[in-house]
Each structure stands twice: as structure tokens, then as C-alpha cells.
Amino acid sequence: MLRLIEIPLKMPEHTRIHPAMGSIFHGALMNVIAPISAELYHHMTLRPYSQVVYWDETKHCPLWRIGTLTDEAYERLVIPLEKVPALWLKQKQYEVSLGPMQLLRQTSFEDLAAQFVKADSAPAGAEWQCLSIMSFKQEGRYVILPDIRLIYQSLLQRWNTFSDTVKLEQDDLLEQLTSHCRLTKYQLRSQVFSVNGSQIYGCEGWQRFSFFGYDMLKRLQGLLASLAPFSGIGVKTALGMGAVDTTVL
Numbered sequence: 001m002l003r004l005i006e007i008p009l010k011m012p013e014h015t016r017i018h019p020a021m022g023s024i025f026h027g028a029l030m031n032v033i034a035p036i037s038a039e040l041y042h043h044m045t046l047r048p049y050s051q052v053v054y055w056d057e058t059k060h061c062p063l064w065r066i067g068t069l070t071d072e073a074y075e076r077l078v079i080p081l082e083k084v085p086a087l088w089l090k091q092k093q094y095e096v097s098l099g100p101m102q103l104l105r106q107t108s109f110e111d112l113a114a115q116f117v118k119a120d121s122a123p124a125g126a127e128w129q130c131l132s133i134m135s136f137k138q139e140g141r142y143v144i145l146p147d148i149r150l151i152y153q154s155l156l157q158r159w160n161t162f163s164d165t166v167k168l169e170q171d172d173l174l175e176q177l178t179s180h181c182r183l184t185k186y187q188l189r190s191q192v193f194s195v196n197g198s199q200i201y202g203c204e205g206w207q208r209f210s211f212f213g214y215d216m217l218k219r220l221q222g223l224l225a226s227l228a229p230f231s232g233i234g235v236k237t238a239l240g241m242g243a244v245d246t247t248v249l
Helices: 019-032 035-042 071-081 109-117 148-162 173-179 215-231
Strands: 002-010 049-056 061-068 086-089 094-098 102-107 125-130 136-138 141-143 181-195 198-211 244-248
Touching: 002 071, 002 215, 019 035, 019 049, 019 071, 019 086, 019 181, 035 071, 061 071, 061 215, 102 109, 109 215, 125 215, 136 148, 141 198, 148 173, 148 181, 148 215, 173 181, 173 215, 198 215, 215 244
Parallel strands: none
Antiparallel strands: 002 061, 002 094, 002 102, 049 061, 086 094, 125 198, 125 244, 136 141, 181 198
16 A cells, blocks of 8 residues: 655754755654664665655644555554654754654555546646655766656656556656656756765756646556655655655646
8 A cells, every 4th residue: 555644743942844854854763663674674775665854834834744655664664653752863862742643645556546547537747846855866976857757767666666566567668758748837946955964966846747648648647646745756765855745737
């Protein structure tokens, strides 16, 4: 199952939340879960979860969002958090109180695929809102602009790695998705995300893409856009990067 949960945070007085603190929260999370689980995820290149901390302008509070792509990841990561009233942030030397956990969304890869395949009409496009800094890696170098090919490549990799039944592995699918998606509006700015003392350059903001081409291709584009909030996009999604909200148009 795909699950997206959200936890309100109560910060100490005179402190503020920032998405770059995602790596700190990830470290605290690894201290909460079983050591065998922490060791397992430490050695994974592609992890079955994403997480981000950010300030929600609508709810006027700091939030911690965690997306899991498998039942096992939910049981290893989220279930232990239900018993924890607060997190100790070692790097910051203070404690953050955790509010009531809320399940925002729950579905399966099969149900998500069926939703778009059986819809009366194919989607026309999608809007992407970055909750944290997004960056990609290509040929050993970071790419700070959210190129649509790199976005689809990231999402296809996660879908085909963690979906046990429905696979998206058709020949030249990535090229077809890329060539039939057009950026129509955007507002982006470059930013820096710090991870363990290193700086990763990326961008944040929002974008709108239009889909075109044959009917099933547009349905697949909408399908992958709907996966993104659970999986994140690009590099370091487990450490707080690449978190997005998407709206399929």
C-alpha cells in the first residue's frame, strides 16, 4: 500500500522549522525505529519512503510528512512513531513534540493504476508544488533544474521498484512521456539544501505541465504525477528533499 501521513509539530519557543531540517528529523526517526530496520535502510540506494518537514501556510503550523511505498516500510517506520510523543533532535539539542498522526491518503499501486485507466477522460496536465528543494543527479553531477525527463525517470524507477504487480516497463516509455509533456507555467528559484555538512544545489517553487499525445500516454502521465507525493522526486527524498504536492488537471 501507498500511504501518506502527516504529524503536526510543536517546536520549542523561538525556534523555526525549515525543510533543510529533514535530514535531522530522518536521523531522529532512525533512532526511534528498530536497529535492524535502521541498518536495512542505511544500506538501501532507493528507499521505500520519503519524508519532509515544512511550514504549512494553510494550517499555520509546522508539519512532518512521511510517505511510504510498501506495507513493510509503513510498519517499520510509522507504527513505531505512534508510540512516541516527542523526538530528540541531537544536532539541535532540543526536543520537538509530535501531535496526533493523520493519514492523508492511502491507496495501492493497482488501485492508482485502475483509477487513471478507467477514468472517463485522460488528464490534460498537472501542477507540481515543491514542499522542499528538488535536485537530480545525472552522470555524477547534480542538476538543479527540474527537467521533465529526470522527473519521469525518477518516478518510473520508484514505481517499477516497489510495485509488485503493475509494471511500467514498455520500450521507449520514458522518451514518449518526455516528448509528450510541455512546461506551460512555472515560478522557480534556486536554493541550497544542507546534508551532513555538504551543500546540494537545487530549486523550489511550482510548475504546470500540459499533457498531449495519445490517450493512454496522458493517463500514464497523470498516474506518475499522483505517485509523486508518496515517493518524492529526485535525490535524497528520504532526507527531506524532493517533496511535492501535485494536482492532476
